[in-house]
Amino acid sequence: MQLAATLRKEILLQWRTRSQIAAVFIFGATSLLLFSFSIGPNSEALRLYAPGFLWLGLLLSSTLTLSESFHLEMEERALEGLLLLPASDRSLYYGKAIANAFQLTLLGIALIPVMVVLYDAGTTRIPAMIGVIILGAAGLSAPGTLYTAMTSQLRSQQTLLPLLLFPLVVPVLLAAVKATSLIILGDPMGQARSWIILLIAFDAIYWSLCGLLFGRVVED
Amino acid sequence: MRGSRPASRSSPIEGRRKPLSVANDSSAAIEAFELSRRYGRRWALANVSFRVERGSSVLLAGRNGSGKSTLLRVLSTAIRADRGTARIEGLDLRADRYEVRKKIALLGHHTNTYDALSAWQNLAISASLLGMPASRSAMMPLLEEVGLAERADDAIVGFSAGMRKRISIARVLLQIEAAPESAGASVIFLDEPYNQLDPPGFRFVDQMFKRLKEKGATVVMATHLIEHGAKICDVGMVLEGGRLIWSGPAADLPMRGGIAPALLTEGVA
């Protein structure tokens, strides 16, 4: 029941800060454009690297959305106020992590057309594609939410969050890129399934672990 | 005003040397035992022990940096004690943290609000977490009470410090009412509640104070307005350098509270 209340709060916050999300989308689209310059106008190579670029763009954007979501909590210590009501740290964590995953999923889905246009990397397997984006976004947001809860309380948050988060999400990146490229470039051996299972396993581990640890991070 | 104090002159606060030999009797709202908290090299709160009876009101005085806010934050579980502990209505600060939070409400220096959201939405978030109806119409009476009804739909980001304070006060009121199944907060910590408020705001805090006392709640108020506080509180406590240096009837505090005269002359925040 508390989770419903925290989710309601997150929806309110996201709706009120929707212009921020639009700005992050532009950031992501710009990075996709810039990535293509590193390859050159070689449509075949671009198509090959498109999934990698998509996920790198999403990973870079995630640091922005994560920081912003905790900036709102920390500037007037709103999170502390909720903890003292009392709200359970777990419901606050899962509310936040779900909201961040949702935001990243939206961003990922919005970036697909950009990827299709820039890299000619389209696919008809839309549900599978969205499924991979949801799982990947969840994998980024679970540890991302935990780490941002720490770094947002520090002065040098912009540097520290990528430093902590990026090495950790290597498996997410690998699995999501592989699965996405198998979806786009064709999957004769049916390998995408095993990458999706890896993503699910990562999500399962970190959604439970970070929920347990969040309380220690936000409580003084 | 003085008539509101209990007839007996004996203070509900007693410092104690031994760890609460008659502890855990349910009549105490707060029993603190050697509460201490450090910030880095400094003990902001050092061995503070006292006992507050239910329904009494405490005036917490002391200079800037004497540990008033730290004490209130430790007692309200916003921060941990590094040493010692306390019981709030019989519940241990450390062991029963979550349960303690159901009993307390803190009006602190931070407003605990979301700038991007409107006044009513901020209150609605708290209300829904407390399991209370959280619609806009349910929030309106509360906003009217704190004088913000016309600004209910405006984002807080444009609010003045005093208006933000009123929202915090509204949230404390919400916690006191709370859901019907739980009793609501009954130990209230007010950290400089008059700060940033205009004269109508002052009267408003006093009204809230009176209402709390009528409900039988225990109130601990840190303020620099000692003469005013002494009129409405039962008990006085003075902190200095993180230590409890004086406690007694609040009415005595302005005259006999040790450093209290110095506090009065050094200006009021």
Place this chain on the structure above:
Amino acid sequence: MTGTVTGGWEFVAAAYGITIFVVGFYTVRAILGYRAALRKVSPTSGETS
């Protein structure tokens, strides 16, 4: 010993050299750091080793 790849000593030397240098450097630093920290808190001790 037939089929043995000869040479490669320069890689072996590099690997051992770097390992000894890094571990040795860190060990010395750890010892000095500990002694400095000890001296700072209690100036009289720290000579014993």
Place this chain on the structure above:
Amino acid sequence: MTGISEVSFAAAETEDQPRIRRGPLPYILLAVGTLVILTGAWIGLFVAPAETFQGNTQRIMYIHVPTAWAAMLALMFAFVSSFAYLFNGKWAWDARLEASIEIGTLLALLLCIQGSIWAKPTWGVWWDWDPRLTTSAVMVFAFAGILALRKFVEEPGRRATWSAVATIVAFIDVPVVYFSVNWWNSLHQTQSTVGNIAPAFRVPLYTSAIGFVILLTGLIMLRARTSEIRLSEEIAPPLEPVASVGGIRS
């Protein structure tokens, strides 16, 4: 009833203070460890025969594999220290955490360097995306990030809790990273193995492995002592148990 309440207050009252630890044990361990490692290196370099296929470059394994074991042990100890700190809040565990993360990261870095030196003559490239090598590189960055986090957090209690949390999160990631890289790379690269070693190669390997573990223990002890002394300077000294003056009334 009175007694119970006294007990519960007494338990909460305990306050942990970083200690200043002395004694020659770490120095002894360092000396013994160094000697054993040097012995193992001697045997590995000059006594053991060259390996049939890889030739002399195989001798790198006599330090590479022990480094890997030591790095893994150090990080495992960091993981244990994190749990210990989160459960009992003793400063000593924070000091051990700092020591073992620092040493584990350094050894993982060394591992990458040794690995690429070995990869050059064996595979012809400095860096092949071998799962072990890649995993240790990822670990270097992950744990270096935690060391950076420790530098940025000034409040000691917060620093300890946060780095313990981050260590648990990062350590759980090690097998996941290994597994995913292994899978990712398995299509075009057969793995290097160190299994099934002949006795002639086993002696130098195990000798230096034992030496590395002894040295590691000494280093962690020494480094943890330093951290604990620094902590004792950061944290306010214990309060004198003064008689409360709250009761003094005029």
